[in-house]
Amino acid sequence: MTTAESKAPEVEPLRPIRSGRSRNHAEQWSWLFMRGSGVLLLVLIFTHLFINLFSGDGVNQIDFAFVAGKWASPLWQIWDFVMLVLAMIHGGNGxxxxxxxxxxxxxxxxxxxxxLAVCVTTIVVLGSLVIFTFDPCPLDASGDLLPGVPTFCEDVR
Amino acid sequence: MTATAEAPSKAGEVPSFDVTLRIQRMDPDGTPDHPAGEEYWEEFTLTMHGTDRVLDALHKIKWDVDGSLAFRRSCAHGVCGSDAMRINAKNRLACKTLLKDLNPKRPITIEPIKGLPVEKDLIVDMEPFFASYREIMPFLMTSGPTPERERLQSPEERARFDDTTKCIMCAACTTSCPVFWTDGQYFGPQAIVGAHRFIFDSRDEGEWDRLEILNDKAGVWKCRTAFNCTEACPRGIEVTKAISEVKKALNTGVV
Structure with a gap:
């Protein structure tokens, strides 16, 4: 056997094929977030649907006054805000x-x-703005109700 | 094979039937009818027996009909994992698939496994697949002096990773994965199975090196649990379960 034959076959050096390492377990957090927010969204959305479409008068109750009534309570403000943020990030991450x-x-x-980032941010900002600055009975400079506000505003004042 | 084919066949011994194979072909040098690199379908109609496998039909084509047909096979008995191909839109080993189980009344389609570059006919370039496997360091990693006798392990410790030791690296799982098809960046199920075999081996100490690699952008988090890999595995490895065990180890920090 000559020396040339007894030589081990040459092995090509390993070449990295990955697109690059992720920072600080980012993909792991993304995966965990999707699981957590998914479960939470199931509860949030189905309660939301139940309250709006089944309880009380069902689907017929939904009008401006119904929405105004819900958003008068901090519970529903927070509820809708959490639902908005989680749904947008969950969908955006997907x-x-x-x-x-x-x-x-x-x-x-x-x-x-x-x-995608611009869309998600815009919708979250606009949505939260509506939830937290919503006023069903806006007043004009003199403190009177603006024309065209719903009739229930007379009772609320 | 040859001996039985030459023996005079007795009528009614093994039922025979006509079967059509529809094979996806590609010649990098081109043929008179097809330019170089073009993928096209070619049909072959053969008379086969109830005991024949898809591999026997491919052999019959290559040996008796069209010698230019190219495919890989080594042991031909489901051990080496060379002849994984997409048969009737499902990844299987040609040597473990009986023709009669595939409804021979209709043409049987045979394609190369998807997601790897085709070199010729049913032969693909396996290098990206092997590169992923090399990256997870599929060898025993230990510290300290080598013991003079074997490294002992209890039957329970061995059972922990028994399922993933069955892998024959045929690439049926990786090339059935819809995430692997998309951009080829994903390690693929097989590399994770290979890593699982060492991560959960009590004798190995490199588990966190491997877990760190699989925590990569293209690592286990790309798995969407489509279960294509578990369905495709000719060895019956619960691939998706193995991937989930790796995810769990990363999330809990417990191996």
Whole structure:
């Protein structure tokens, strides 16, 4: 046996194929968040649907006054706020995973993720603004009710 | 195989039937009818027996009909894992799939496993698959001096990772995974099965090195529990369960 034959076959050096390491267990937190928020959203959404569509007069009760009545209570303000934030982040994170899977070019991934972040932030900000600044009976400068407000405002004042 | 084929066949011994195989083909050098690299379907109609497997039909084509058909096979008995292919839209080993179980009345489609680059006909480039496996360091990692005798392990400790020792690296699971199909970044089920085999081995001390690798962006968190891998595994490994055990170890910190 010659020396050339007894040589071990050359092994190609390992080449990294991954796209890069994630920072600080980010993907793990994302996974845990999806599980936690998913369970919480089930409770929040189904209670929301039950209160709005089944209890009381059912679906016929929903009008401006019903919404105004709900948002007069801090419980429903917080409830709807949590539902809004969790649903947007849960859905947004799901969309992020889809973008990671299917957008192959870096610029496309970045563009889509930026768009997604803008959408999620806008909807959360607008939604919370409505929940917390909602006033069913706005007054004008002199302290009188503005024209066109619902009739129940006369009783509330 | 050859001996029985040459022997005079007695009528009614094993029922025979005509079966059509619809094979996805690709020649990197091109053929007179098809330009280089084009994927096309070709049908072969054969007379086979009730005891024949898909691999026997492929052999018959290669040996008697069209010698240019390319596919991998080594042991031909379900041990080496060379002949994983997509048969009737499901990943299986050609050597473990009987033709009569596939409804031979209709054409049987055979494609290369998905998600890896096709080299020719049913042969794919397995390198990305092996690269993932290498990355999880599939070897015993220990510290301290090597013991003079074997490293002892109780039957319970052995049972902890018994399921994942059955892997033959045929790539049926990884190439059935919809997440692996999307961008090829994901380690794939097989690499996680390979890591599971060492992570839960009481003799191995490299579990946190491997868990750290699988905590990667393209690691276990990409698994969406589609269960395609568990369904595809010709060895019956509960692949999705193994992946979930790795997730649990990462979340609880307990191996």
């Amino acid at each position: 969309m992020r995973l889809l973008i990671n899977d299917y957008a192959r070019r870096t610029w496309m991934r970045k563009t889509l993720k930026t768009l």
